[in-house]
Amino acid sequence: MDDTDAFDVDEHASEHDPQSRARALQSLLVEEELLSSDAVDRIIATYEDEIGPLNGARVVARAWTDPDYREWLLEDAMAAASAVVDVDSDAIDVEVVANSADKHHLVVCTLCSCYPWALLGLPPTWYKTPEYRSRAVKTPRRMLREEFDVDLPGDVEIHVHDSTSELRYMVLPQRPPGTDDLGEEELVELVTRDAMIGVERLGEGA
């Protein structure tokens, strides 16, 4: 550790841009055979092309059309999700929480950026900011109104989930009214990432 005492990581970070530092790190990892070029490309491609909010949307649409599936999803989310989308049910533990006419759920990680990535992909930038993390547990109604144009009626309770363990949370939004004629594939298109975080409210009481 003597060598690292002389090198101040934080001071170095404040003096050099992250892209150059990231590439220096990557070069050394590849040289030391701790990383490979094809692994880098495949990791990036996975998040660009395969893992995203569409996984969550498919799960939600199935829950909207099949009461038994909905029950399973609320009971054992990743097992139920893996029956609908290509996700590894061991990769992450997720609990799905259901919105109702008188209850709204909101997800945050006040300490960092924990997020149900297997179902929603990488967290959006705003989710990771101190601006969102500081306000979501204290004044969620005002935050939803001022920042997300969601005016939650006074009689709707709000339940905020602060993700402090390795368990992640995803919101099951209400099925929007007037969608009785739509099939599962059409319903998928109505499900938004933001509704599955809880900063958008689908269905009644919006």
Next chain:
Amino acid sequence: MDGIHDVAGMDGFGPIPYDDGEEETFHERWEGETYAAFVATLGNGFASIDEFRHSIERMPPQLYLESSYYDRWVTALTRLLLENDAIDPDDFAALTEAFEAGEASVPEREDPDLLGELKAGVADAYDSDASTAEPAFAVGDAVVVRNDHPEGHTRCPRYVRRARGEIVADRGTHVLPDARAHGRDEGEPLYQVAFDGEELWGESAEPGLEVTLDLWESYLEPADTTN
């Protein structure tokens, strides 16, 4: 630790930079490369997820706030790789300057088997299962969060300390982040604890607000002994 990362309830950060629903992947190539370096660091066993989080928390507050999200990751990963002697500080410093001057490029090396091994290592780094411990609390119990301010890592944010809540779910036994962030694997019962908005934020709390967190047993004590 009571660091700048523990922002819940702080005022004054201003408007949320909301992107109005834009799909999120990586904005720039180096952000994805940083994610790959994260996979390599955890996947090769240089750090657990808690050591990684704690490495970010060790950034000076001003640098933390000034850095973008993946910039923080670069800094945190660099610290962990240096502490594990996985990279040499002089090589790293020289290479950074070479990239900044546009005089370096990342070497190409293919290894098709590596990613599978790294993914298995990452799963280990996140694995929070621990051997079963007998829970001290049951669903429905009233608890108070201990007023502890550890210097190391903790997943008990400041805003719930001293607050009274109720156990609403027993999550089973999980590795205690406060221990694993410092290289020790210790299992503890984990509970979902619900707090009323007014308990956390006083009389001006928004009506009908409930906040839940997953908290480890050592963060909690029975409510009746502290009333």
